[in-house]
Amino acid sequence: MSDRAFSVVRAGALTIVQDLGRPGHAHLGVPRSGALDAPAHRLGNRLVGNPESAATLETMLTGCAVRVRRATTVAVTGAPCPVTVDGRPAPWGAPCHVPAGAVLDAGPATHGLRSYLAFAGGIEAEEVLGSRSTDLLSGLGPDPLTDGAVLPLGAPHGPPAAADAVPHAGPVTELLLPFLPGPRDAWFTEAGLRTLTTGRFRVSPAGNRIGLRTEGPPLERARPGELPSEGMPLGALQVPPNGQPVLFLHDHPTTGGYPVVGVVPERFLAPAAQAVPGTPVRFLRLRQGGQT
Amino acid sequence: MRPLPVGEHGLLIELDDAEEVEALHAELLRRAAADALPWAGGGAPSERRGEIVPAARTVFLDGLADPRGLIAELATWDIPPLTAAGRPTVEIPVRYDGPDLADVAALWGSTPDEVVRRHSGTAFHVAFCGFAPGFGYLTGLPEPLHVPRRDTPRTKVPVGSVGLAGPYTGVYPRSSPGGWQLIGTTDAVLWDPRREPAALLAPGTRVRFVPVETAR
Numbered sequence: 134m135s136d137r138a139f140s141v142v143r144a145g146a147l148t149i150v151q152d153l154g155r156p157g158h159a160h161l162g163v164p165r166s167g168a169l170d171a172p173a174h175r176l177g178n179r180l181v182g183n184p185e186s187a188a189t190l191e192t193m194l195t196g197c198a199v200r201v202r203r204a205t206t207v208a209v210t211g212a213p214c215p216v217t218v219d220g221r222p223a224p225w226g227a228p229c230h231v232p233a234g235a236v237l238d239a240g241p242a243t244h245g246l247r248s249y250l251a252f253a254g255g256i257e258a259e260e261v262l263g264s265r266s267t268d269l270l271s272g273l274g275p276d277p278l279t280d281g282a283v284l285p286l287g288a289p290h291g292p293p294a295a296a297d298a299v300p301h302a303g304p305v306t307e308l309l310l311p312f313l314p315g316p317r318d319a320w321f322t323e324a325g326l327r328t329l330t331t332g333r334f335r336v337s338p339a340g341n342r343i344g345l346r347t348e349g350p351p352l353e354r355a356r357p358g359e360l361p362s363e364g365m366p367l368g369a370l371q372v373p374p375n376g377q378p379v380l381f382l383h384d385h386p387t388t389g390g391y392p393v394v395g396v397v398p399e400r401f402l403a404p405a406a407q408a409v410p411g412t413p414v415r416f417l418r419l420r421q422g423g424q425t
Numbered sequence: 426m427r428p429l430p431v432g433e434h435g436l437l438i439e440l441d442d443a444e445e446v447e448a449l450h451a452e453l454l455r456r457a458a459a460d461a462l463p464w465a466g467g468g469a470p471s472e473r474r475g476e477i478v479p480a481a482r483t484v485f486l487d488g489l490a491d492p493r494g495l496i497a498e499l500a501t502w503d504i505p506p507l508t509a510a511g512r513p514t515v516e517i518p519v520r521y522d523g524p525d526l527a528d529v530a531a532l533w534g535s536t537p538d539e540v541v542r543r544h545s546g547t548a549f550h551v552a553f554c555g556f557a558p559g560f561g562y563l564t565g566l567p568e569p570l571h572v573p574r575r576d577t578p579r580t581k582v583p584v585g586s587v588g589l590a591g592p593y594t595g596v597y598p599r600s601s602p603g604g605w606q607l608i609g610t611t612d613a614v615l616w617d618p619r620r621e622p623a624a625l626l627a628p629g630t631r632v633r634f635v636p637v638e639t640a641r
Contacts, residue, residue, distance in 0.1 A: 157474040159487070161624045162554040261618045271558050272599075273618060316429035316437045362555060364478035364485025366435050388480055388555035396432030 136202040137254065137286040141278045142236055145197035148278040150256055151249075152188040155264035155273075159387040163273065165367060166266040167383050169342060169406035170247055173211035177251030180208035180228045182293035187255030188265040190278070192248045197278065198238035199250070201231050205286065206253040206293065212245030212407055228293050244304035245407035254287035269342050270384040308336060308408040310380065310397050311417045312370055317360070317392035321372070325353035329370075329378065329394060329416050337377075338410035342384040344371070345405050347414050351376025352394065359390040368397035370416070378416075380405055428496045431485065434465050436492040438484045438499070443552055443564060448507045450479040450628060453486070465490040479553045479628045481562075512550070514631040517596065519545070519587050521636055523607035525575070529589060532572045532606075540608060541636055543570065549594060549632040554624070559598035559616025561626035566594065578604030585611045587634065594634075596626075609634075 141148075151174060154167025168174030168191055175185040190197065196214050201207075208228050209216050216223045217238045223229045231237045239248050258265045258275040267274040275284075318326060334349030352372055365371065369381040371391045380397060382405065395416070397405075408414075426449070427439040440446050456462050457477060464475040465488055475488030489495055521541040530537045549565035566589070574590045579602065582588070586597045588605030595605060598615035611634075615625045626632065 156488070157476065158558075159476040159478045159485075160554060160628055161558055162556060162560055163558045262623060273558065313430070313432050316431050361481035361483075362553070363437060363480045363483040364476070364487070366431050366485070366487050368432060386555065387478060388553070393431075396435070398433045 135285065137288065138203075138283050139199040139201045139205070139252070139286065141197065141280055141282045141284075142200050143196075143198040143238070144278040144280050144282070145192050145195040147193040148197040149191050149267035149269070150188050150258050150275045150284070151191040151266045152264055153186050154266050154383060155262045155268075158262055159364065162271070162387055163262065164268050164270050164384045164387060166264065166268040166274065168249065168266075169383055170211050170249065170403045172403050173247075173249045173406075174251075177208045177210040177249045178255070180210070180226075180293055181206045181251045181253040182290045183251060183253065183255050184290065187251070187287070188258060189252070189256065190250040192239060192242075192250070194246055195241050196239040196248055197250070198236055200234065200236045201252075201286075202233065204233045205231050206289070207231050207237050208251045209239045209248055210251065211247050211249040212242035214242050214248050215240035244409075246409060247406050252286050253289040253293075257285040257287045268384055270386060305404050305408045305412055308404055308412050308414045309401075309417060310370075310405070310414060311401050311419045312368075312395035312397045313419050314395045315393075318394050320354060320356055320392040321394055322353045322355045325355070325376075326394070328352050330418050334378075334414040334416070336408045336410050336412040336414060340410070342382055344379040344381050344385060345408070346379050347377055349377060349414070352378065354392075360392060362388040362390045365389045365393065366396055367399055368402055369393045370395045370397065382406070426499065428492075428499060430492050430496075431487070434489050434492060435485065435487040436489060436495060438486070440482060440484070443481065444507065446479050446482060446484060447550070447552070447629065448504050449484050450477065451507060452502065452504045453477050453484065454629075462486075463490045463495060464488050480555070481552065512629055512631050514633065515625060516633050516635050517587075517611050517613045518637045519609040519611050519634045520638070521545075521609040523587065523609045525588075525606040526608045529572055529606050529608055533570055544594070544608065545634045545636045547634075549634070551626045551628050551630045551632065552593075553628050554626065556595075557598055557601060557616075558618075559624040559626065560595055561615075561624075561628075561630070561632075563594040563626075563632055564592055566592065568592070572606050574604040575606060578602055582607065583610070585613070585615075587611060
């Protein structure tokens with residue numbers, strides 16, 4: 134392997150390769166996958182001069198550490214965390230120079246869940262159906278990182294974009310999820326729909342890249358049973374028999390039989406990638422056209 | 426045809442039966458190939474890509490620029506009834522040696538040999554895919570031959586297992602848990618992401634199962 138590569142020193146709780154995913158294959162049962170906090174992924178790539186579609190690392194809670202073989206520009210975005218290069222403090226949310234052989238460590242998230250490590254040139258893991266994303270539902274794409282693994286990097290694209298003003302979003306103290314009702318809101322009673330918009334919900338610890346689970350009052354159904362399986366969108370608020378909505382994230386199954394009470398548009402999903410268990414959730418009903 | 430908006434860019438079209446689903450799906454594929462579907466996003470038409478996901482009673486479209494505009498347009502479409510002509514047909518060799526073959530024969534009030542004869546004599550087609558990449562839900566068996574899932578799902582169904590559940594036949598593209606009644610095994614590769622196309626079975630594909638000798 135060329136010396137454009139890095140080795141994994143500390144894989145962390147769950148670190149995976151992500152790009153913008155593989156949409157267009159849902160009819161074959163292939164989830165779209167892709168970075169959950171897409172704005173953070175895109176920003177990281179811009180900071181190191183990559184196209185936004187280049188592959189980055191997505192960490193979970195505990196961060197990760199890698200040793201680069203050749204001097205490389207790296208940016209850490211998403212969940213804020215202490216960044217060091219060979220033990221010396223380095224900036225978060227800005228391009229940082231990592232000398233050949235040095236260890237870049239993105240520490241545990243100070244708030245939020247998922248940090249992104251963008252490398253100049255991007256991670257050149259093997260593409261599957263046009264994407265390098267790890268799909269945790271169906272097992273497509275690169276395996277989650279393990280200590281000692283080596284991943285190749287591409288050739289740098291040139292100088293980074295002029296400095297972005299890096300938005301340092303505060304902690305997600307309340308997860309606001311605006312949604313458009315339907316397609317199966319008629320499967321719920323008026324009271325059930327009111328529960329969705331007025332009830333106290335929290336982020337459940339049982340969530341993952343497939344779906345963010347909520348805990349709260351169950352939504353009352355107008356009719357029992359399941360639907361014949363039907364296509365499921367990203368952002369679906371699917372309601373299983375326990376009545377507690379699950380927000381479908383990027384690795385969601387492409388079909389399902391539980392009713393979808395509403396859909397959160399993609400542009401509102403990034404905060405869901407950073408909401409820690411216990412965070413209060415508020416569902417806000419949108420009118421068609423996007424205004425509340 | 427009952428179209429239901431799904432979020433900002435999606436449309437779920439409910440239909441009366443599987444034949445209508447297949448006919449609309451075929452029409453949507455024709456229009457997509459002719460670049461006549463209004464996908465959202467800029468750039469070259471060839472780079473715009475939406476999802477067309479048929480299922481049991483619905484077709485789901487995602488990535489549309491204007492779902493409500495398409496609802497009005499759909500009403501004016503003249504959708505030709507489906508013909509088998511021009512559909513790809515795949516033959517899947519099967520060893521009818523599944524652990525549930527005798528149970529299925531009992532459910533059919535029949536014998537294992539008769540199960541093999543009826544199953545391999547049926548013209549199947551892929552109604553839709555899901556569950557796992559490359560897993561097709563194949564219809565074609567008449568209603569009296571529909572069987573329930575097993576009471577207790579297996580924690581591990583081997584890759585290539587051919588199973589029955591409800592109105593469907595399916596082939597496991599990889600080893601996974603599953604509750605279908607297993608009647609046989611194939612060496613056909615259902616899913617290979619390095620192959621083009623990756624999936625042997627896509628919605629609309631015609632399928633015949635061809636019995637091969639069990640190696641015993």
